[in-house]
Amino acid sequence: MTNEPNGPDAAYVNAPEVGAEVAWIAQRATSRPTSPEADREFRLRKAAALDRIALHETATTTPLVATEAITTAVQAAENLATYDAEHGSLTFRGAELAGDDDFRAYVREEYRAWRHAQAS
Template sequence: MTNDPNGPDTAYANAPEVGAEVAWIAQRATSRPISPEADREFRLRKAAALDRIALHDTATTTPLVATEAITTAVQAAENLATYDAEHGSLTFRGAELAGDDDFRAYVREEYLAWRHAQAS
């Protein structure tokens, strides 16, 4: 990870441990969200946790091994972006989210914004 102001170091600074996030996700996965906000939070935290796992695997394993984690992270990121496009202000006009890295960067930006909102 780098110190890019829009990169993973910034987005995931002071985030809960990945294991704690995975436990939170697993607990919530067994029940339906009670509101659109809770549904979005679930999708966001899941996408962020999977992105963090993919970043770890990329840094610590071979590209072949990391491919599955990256693919899963991209799918979760696309799921969040699609949800936001259907329920929020995100659109897919033009090239807002043109590739896998764009979707994962979107998750990082949204996670950072969400964490800041939680702290206020």
């Protein structure tokens, strides 16, 4: 067990602006990455950007308005988790017990770890 902070604030501290991330994603979406590392980075950054958008929508709009952003964020988070399970860095043992919040929390953990590795 660690005493590291968790949650969206810890995951996205010092992250690039959402607009910059969306531009990065859009640029790379036209020519998908060819290496597994680049493909995972694309999926991770996309899931994190969509999670951040959903967090913003949840904080600034009604639940009905935020629903689409949340659904899209969950789909991207599940996509990342499925990719990681298929490529060996995650097991789906007990996946039937995982909920939407679990998948989004997974994205936050992975994004935080990725950003930390980028800074090292």
